[in-house]
Amino acid sequence: MSSSADGSSEGERRTLAVQDPTVQRRRLRLELRRARDAAGLKQADVARAMDWSPSKLIRIEKGDVSISTNDLKALLNYYKVKEKKRVNELLELSRAARGSSFYDQFADLLKPGFQDYLAYEASASVIRQYDTVLVPGLLQTEEYARAILEHMVGFRHDDIDKAWAVRQHRQEAVDRDDPPEMLFVLDEAALRRHVGRGRVMQHQLERLREAAAEPHISIQIISFTRGAHPGMLGNFILLEFADPNFDDLVHLEGVNQTTIRDDTELIAEYLDKFAQLQELALSQEESNEFLDSLIKDFPSN
DSSP states (O other): OOBOTTSOBHHHHHHHHHTOHHHHHHHHHHHHHHHHHHTTOOHHHHHHHHTOOHHHHHHHHHTSSOOOHHHHHHHHHHTTOOOHHHHHHHHHHHHHHTSOOGGGGGTTTSOTTHHHHHHHHHHOSEEEEEESSSOOGGGOOHHHHHHHIIIIIOOOHHHHHHHHHHHHHHHHHHSSSSOOEEEEEEETHHHHSOOSSTTHHHHHHHHHHHHHTSTTEEEEEEOGGGOSOGGGGOOEEEEEOSSTTSOOEEEEEOSSOEEEEOOHHHHHHHHHHHHHHHHHSOOHHHHHHHHHHHHHTOOOO
8 A cells, every 4th residue: 555745545545535524514514404404493593593693504504614613512402413422423524524625725726616526526426427528537647637738728837737636636536445436428539539649649548448447437438420419518427425415416517617516407407418328329348349449540650
């Protein structure tokens, strides 16, 4: 087991990734809203009883602000949450939610909303992703990622280093003892475009082929022969969580920001779209053969 520069083992880093404070904040706010509902109280009633402004409680329940230990104890007491084990669990959750995320150091580099997405991605039990023109970040080689960051995004050297550190951490976060199921559907265009110089793209294709052999990873390719299809409208990622109290999320990326939605109807629409794209795509076996042929026929110069 390897160690990082800060002395933490690889396993420890994976645990930290799964327990990102962003995810803990979401879990805490869900627990607090559930406790208030169980007590049959409205937000206005609670705010008045706690001598808080209504906006304070709203921000706590939305996860926009943290809650102090004393305030949390008082709130749980008012909700009649008395069981010691339960109280201690929520207090520990509150402390974890106030921690620092690995991604905080890259806040100036990440699109609005993307930092939250990254935290949720690391905690997902199922990741479904469709991409039209790029290999997904979770499957990118360093050479490929750096070429994309330089020529498509326009980052300079220092920012490329930082952005690759983010991608690398994402890959480590899902490379754990209990990895998420990862289902990828890629348009053929993502594989045909030669990114980088020399053998960069060949190495990337080989990486995809290796990933496709993993039991928890599925890669399917929509060939050009399928013509126009619903996926041409844009990329998307769906996250599913083992925690039954967590709603699924859909990630939609724009030019300047990332949108994360937990809208049930919207997610159902994208789940249907993903299923349609899987039906349009080559089977996993056919996709593997397609990758093999691309690697074999890669230009020698």
